[in-house]
Amino acid sequence: MRLLRWLLVPIVVLPLAWLLLSGFGRDPREVASPLIGGPAPAWTLTTLDGETLSSADFAGRPYVVNFWASWCGPCVDEHPVLTGTRAELGDDLAMVGVLYQDATADADAFLTRYGDTGYSHVTDPDGRLAIDYGVTGPPETFFVDAAGIVRDRQFGPLTRALMEERLASIGVTP
Amino acid sequence: MRAAGLGGLIALIAIGVVLAVSEADGATPAERTGALAAELRCPDCQGLSVADSQTTAARAIRRQIDEMVASGASDDEVRAHFTARYGDWILLAPSSPLVWLIPFAAVLAGLLALAAWLVRHPARPGVAPAPLTDEQRRRLHEEAEALDA
Numbered sequence: 001m002r003l004l005r006w007l008l009v010p011i012v013v014l015p016l017a018w019l020l021l022s023g024f025g026r027d028p029r030e031v032a033s034p035l036i037g038g039p040a041p042a043w044t045l046t047t048l049d050g051e052t053l054s055s056a057d058f059a060g061r062p063y064v065v066n067f068w069a070s071w072c073g074p075c076v077d078e079h080p081v082l083t084g085t086r087a088e089l090g091d092d093l094a095m096v097g098v099l100y101q102d103a104t105a106d107a108d109a110f111l112t113r114y115g116d117t118g119y120s121h122v123t124d125p126d127g128r129l130a131i132d133y134g135v136t137g138p139p140e141t142f143f144v145d146a147a148g149i150v151r152d153r154q155f156g157p158l159t160r161a162l163m164e165e166r167l168a169s170i171g172v173t174p
Numbered sequence: 175m176r177a178a179g180l181g182g183l184i185a186l187i188a189i190g191v192v193l194a195v196s197e198a199d200g201a202t203p204a205e206r207t208g209a210l211a212a213e214l215r216c217p218d219c220q221g222l223s224v225a226d227s228q229t230t231a232a233r234a235i236r237r238q239i240d241e242m243v244a245s246g247a248s249d250d251e252v253r254a255h256f257t258a259r260y261g262d263w264i265l266l267a268p269s270s271p272l273v274w275l276i277p278f279a280a281v282l283a284g285l286l287a288l289a290a291w292l293v294r295h296p297a298r299p300g301v302a303p304a305p306l307t308d309e310q311r312r313r314l315h316e317e318a319e320a321l322d323a
Contacts, residue, residue, distance in 0.1 A: 031261050031263045032261065033261070034257070034258055034259065034260070034261045035259070101230045101231070126234055126237065127230060127231060127234035128234065128238070130231065130234070131231075131234060131235060131238060131256075131259060132259060133259065134217075134259035134260040134261065134264075135217070136217040136218060136260070137217070137218050
């Protein structure tokens with residue numbers, strides 16, 4: 001009986017304390033996306049240049065959908081990773097930025113200040129595409145393979161290493 | 175008098191229409207949108223429902239619920255629409271009712287453990303304190319009087 005009481009601490013209390021403590025370091029929004037393994041949402045939206053762009057334009061090619069905003073600090077951090085990937089891969093990988101709750105003038109100013117990405121950005125005026133992708137806050141990036149299936153998602157800013165890891169899921173090697 | 179009668183008739187018809195409409199499917203579309211919005215977590219707030227938040231994302235979701243309700247979607251279809259995009263995370267209440275039982279089970283387990291402990295460690299039979307001796311009683315009075323003084 002006395003032995004049982006001493007075993008209580010390592011068997012019950014420690015795992016429970018570990019479980020609760022580990023929860024502190026995690027963002028509750030960072031849950032697995034239910035989209036992974038399923039078809040990517042389809043859309044037709046207007047770019048910052050005023051042209052019409054559609055997900056169908058990427059058919060047969062792997063592509064990356066990056067949700068961002070000019071008011072988002074971590075988006076500044078990942079900006080060089082995105083432009084770098086674009087410069088390196090060119091047309092081997094289609095990329096598109098989606099404005100998340102942002103004004104087009106502010107987005108234009110952001111791109112002027114931090115440098116053009118070399119790919120198009122679309123506006124999502126009623127937030128429908130953000131809902132379809134289940135976005136909870138920028139930056140959030142989705143990786144779609146050539147068959148149009150969502151293979152991976154990056155929650156939070158991309159680093160060079162994370163970008164390579166996620167791109168591997170859609171068969172692209174920088 | 176006639177005006178009052180006419181007013182009463184109109185009021186009765188209005189009540190009848192309201193009752194007929196609300197009984198037709200239990201709730202008005204606005205009530206259904208409100209109830210569904212209260213079940214969903216606002217994506218870009220901390221611990222608020224879509225109904226309680228004024229963020230752009232919450233408004234966009236409310237608009238979409240409105241559209242779905244207007245086009246005849248059932249409550250379950252609306253919930254499924256959003257869980258397919260955000261996962262079960264978007265639901266404020268856990269989908270499994272069993273989860274609600276965990277706190278009660280924990281309290282019950284604690285009570286059982288306490289009961290088991292009490293059975294194993296019964297209170298020792300009480301021993302009445304020995305009566306005071308005359309000497310102790312005299313000192314008690316002395317000190318009590320000293321305090322009063």
